[in-house]
Amino acid sequence: MRDLQLPGRSPAMAMNGMAATHNPHATRVAIEVLRSGGAAIDAAVAAAAVLAVVEPQQTGIGGDCFVLMAKNGTGDIIGYNGSGRTPRGLPTTGLAPEGATQIEDCSPHSVTIPGAIDAWTRLVADHGRKEIGELLQPAIDFARNGFPVHPRVAHDWVEDAPRLRRDPNAARIFLPNDRPLRAGEVFRNPGLADALSLIAKNGRDGFYKGPVAKEIVNYLRGLGGYHTLEDFETAEGEYVTPVRTTYRDMEVCQIPPNNQGITALLMLNILEGFDLSAMEPMSAERLHLEVEAGRLAYRDRDAFVCDTRHAAYPFDEILSKDYAARLRAEISPDRFATHLPPPLMRKSDTVYLTVVDKDRNCVSFINSVYWGFGSTRVAPTFGITLQNRGMGFSLDPSHPNAVGPGKRPLHTIMPGMALKNGRPWLVYGVMGGDYQPFGHTHVLTGVADFGLDPQAAIDQARIFHTMGETVVERGIPKDTVEQLRQMGHTIVEAPEPHGGGQMIMIDWDQGVLIGGSDSRMDGCALGY
Structure with a gap:
């Protein structure tokens, strides 16, 4: 509470x-x-x-739009x-x-x-x-x-x-x-x-x-x-078949490429090997791991996400737990990695x-x-x-996401849904262009690892890595920011909030819906 x-x-x-x-x-x-x-x-x-x-x-x-739906x-x-x-x-x-x-x-x-x-x-x-x-x-x-x-x-x-x-x-x-x-x-x-x-x-x-x-x-x-x-x-x-992975006791669903939703699934697979719940929610330890997992996942996003009608996509490898373990081994828990190429990040406006x-x-x-x-x-x-x-296309003709006639570009907007015990539990999304996989991961781990309700998980201060810099909202504690700097992060204060978000949680035992809406925007959650 x-x-x-x-x-x-x-x-x-x-x-x-x-x-x-x-x-x-x-x-x-x-x-x-x-x-x-x-x-x-x-x-x-x-x-x-x-x-x-x-x-x-x-x-x-x-x-454009993307939708995930659970029937009854x-x-x-x-x-x-x-x-x-x-x-x-x-x-x-x-x-x-x-x-x-x-x-x-x-x-x-x-x-x-x-x-x-x-x-x-x-x-x-x-x-x-x-x-x-x-x-x-x-x-x-x-x-x-x-x-x-x-x-x-x-x-x-x-x-x-x-x-x-x-x-x-x-x-x-x-x-x-x-x-x-x-x-x-x-x-x-x-x-x-x-x-x-x-x-x-x-x-x-x-x-x-x-x-x-x-x-x-x-x-x-x-x-x-x-x-x-x-x-x-x-x-x-x-209609498309959602891509899925497991995180703790949840099953998490996203739209497949040309959508970037698989990036969030890869981030979750990487983070699953760390005991986040043993850390403080706004600690440098947790946020550092989030950044490093994101840098690895975005590297693969930029290399592979495309219109799969025109190029192949390595679904099985990207979503395998073994692959996540190999990526996880590249992360130092207390030091910013210098050998990873920075992802090319872009801001977008979305609802x-x-x-x-x-x-x-x-x-x-x-x-x-x-x-x-x-x-x-x-x-x-x-x-x-x-x-x-x-703008989401690559101008490199050899890239899987190369621009061409009748093609869909890499898309940043991604709806999310998480299931527990085979039923929908969290229906959620976070806006903000390239930030969205970070945002999905941040709010989902906030609920799963730290027991936050939807409003608290959405309201938590945010961080993400863009163009070689770790961009922090003003709500990140000063001690945490200094620790991240000592870990090797180049810290920049966010000029504006990182995206927005909404979430509805279903409490099946009580028959209650619990909703949150991002204070970074103008909206609200309402029920009847």
Whole structure:
């Protein structure tokens, strides 16, 4: 239990259903859907649509999503890959300036075909109890009639303003009065309301056929892109078999590559050989091991994660306990290793949400446009921000993740789920681009090794390694920071929080749902 004399908040608790998102409007809408008879996936899609309006810097219908689902509390976990591909006519060279290591963030070549709407409509049709048209109505209302901007959204908006100014459409829509919105000001996006209304009326065809698709294709081709109407008409996600590993007495599930979720599983396999519970939660010993395990896992991520339809991936070796033991042997418990290459880290903007309904259908749901406001390329009349996931490709033609036509890039957004005794126990996710495997590992070990509740595990101060530096949030104790420095870490104070997160824990014995929502964001967990 938390110290009630210190700042913080208790976890939410309920028995019938629960939702945790990082915007109060989205959480409220999810609960309303559950209370009116909707299934967990109905509530998740309705909340994701609201977030696509009220958090435009984080997510949108011009982005992608991934989902893990447990049906009726069983351990038969369903995975869905809702990430988009490059245009079929995309060449393999000439997509970036000479000598560039990645596609530019605002390039039309960074815009992969959005997969979110196809995923939303298909998942609702296959597993929901309501129609997509009904579920989109709250988002349409927010887009047309407005909403007050929350503090974290306003903070991000200011940071992204210089990038928004590069595109006339983005500047006109998202910088009214030639500046970003401030906290408490009301923002409207009527063009997005029109696009959502077409989807509500026509389903996926409202996005992938007709005026919305035509406008996006014409706009991108005018910028030099290779997108076609056929690319949009044939875009579709797919059900996938989750990848799994065990950690202590849990089974942990992630989406397979092209998703980076397997990186978190490798980190857990490495850390399983250390007795973390014998350490203090915010000790240098624990955090050092977390960093070293991450550096090893990210090294493999950068080498192997790709679209497995186009290149092979060594699943069995990467997830074997023997392989983790070999990597673990490279870690010194009290000294930063100097021989590991640093992973190339990138920040992204993403929304994660989780919903559990009264039948214990569980949804772990993540949606993103990647960087803040994605590519900052915005459809002129429909106000749709287009993602820049193409930045995830390698420009090295020999790399498994090399850019090419009809391919999915390495994807950073990852929903998580952990099972105990064959049933869902933790439904969780942590946002923050490349930070996400670190974040998943940090909150999961917080629960498994230190007995923290979901809110406490999410609130714990965070650390991760990027570009040769160990970046620490201000909540890390000063003594711990100094000990890490003495171990050889190059310490840098985090300029902003490491991601955000949500978690719902299921107490099967009591029939209680326990939820947490990250104080680094604006949202909350609620139940009924």
